[in-house]
Amino acid sequence: MPPQVEAEPDGEPAEQAADQIAFDINDFPGGARTAIEAVLMVVDQPVTDEELAGALEISPDDVLGHLKDLERQYDDEQRGFALRAINNAWRIYSRADYAPVIEKFLLDGQHARLTQASLETLAVIAYRQPISRSRVSAVRGVNVDGVIRTLLTRGLIHELGQDTEGGAMLYGTTPYFLQRLGLGSLEELPPLAPHLPDVDVIDELVEQGHG
Numbered sequence: 001m002p003p004q005v006e007a008e009p010d011g012e013p014a015e016q017a018a019d020q021i022a023f024d025i026n027d028f029p030g031g032a033r034t035a036i037e038a039v040l041m042v043v044d045q046p047v048t049d050e051e052l053a054g055a056l057e058i059s060p061d062d063v064l065g066h067l068k069d070l071e072r073q074y075d076d077e078q079r080g081f082a083l084r085a086i087n088n089a090w091r092i093y094s095r096a097d098y099a100p101v102i103e104k105f106l107l108d109g110q111h112a113r114l115t116q117a118s119l120e121t122l123a124v125i126a127y128r129q130p131i132s133r134s135r136v137s138a139v140r141g142v143n144v145d146g147v148i149r150t151l152l153t154r155g156l157i158h159e160l161g162q163d164t165e166g167g168a169m170l171y172g173t174t175p176y177f178l179q180r181l182g183l184g185s186l187e188e189l190p191p192l193a194p195h196l197p198d199v200d201v202i203d204e205l206v207e208q209g210h211g
Contacts (some may be wrong), residue, residue, distance in 0.1 A: 118150055131172075
């Protein structure tokens with residue numbers, strides 16, 4: 001049976017309703033440039049100017065011009081962050097000049113206790129790595145974007161590259177994770193994996209969540 005598409009109150013499928021989101025980019029304060037900034041603040045991996053152009057419904061050339069202007073602006077103002085393009089994809093990064101500040105903040109943060117949500121998410125990643133964000137969400141039944149960012153910041157997980165099939169970012173635990181647990185390798189983890197869904201079940205949950 002094909003996955004059911006949730007209907008909006010007026011009876012239209014949710015996917016069609018999403019396609020009907022319309023706006024005039026010039027109606028936003030600051031226009032396209034500030035709209036690009038807003039998108040860059042929420043992306044969890046670099047985006048291309050073509051992707052931004054499609055989302056904002058303006059030309060890639062205009063997007064590229066705004067990106068380069070923002071890059072120069074941040075550099076001229078010596079902001080704590082910088083806009084950089086790596087492999088033709090753009091993302092906002094903390095400026096390298098402030099690495100000592102960032103390092104101290106992250107190290108100090110290691111002493112704070114993880115929340116229950118963080119511990120549960122970390123367990124899923126540890127036993128099912130490499131695993132994508134959507135699959136972690138499927139297992140836990142909640143959005144894990146904020147928790148993933150916390151675990152990345154703490155240095156307990158890291159990005160392992162993109163899934164060859166769907167292109168989603170995959171995550172796994174770090175050597176620091178093993179160090180904190182006093183383990184020599186992942187093989188020394190307690191036998192909790194049987195209590196987590198199999199990969200096929202996780203895939204089914206992901207499909208249901210996208211239905």
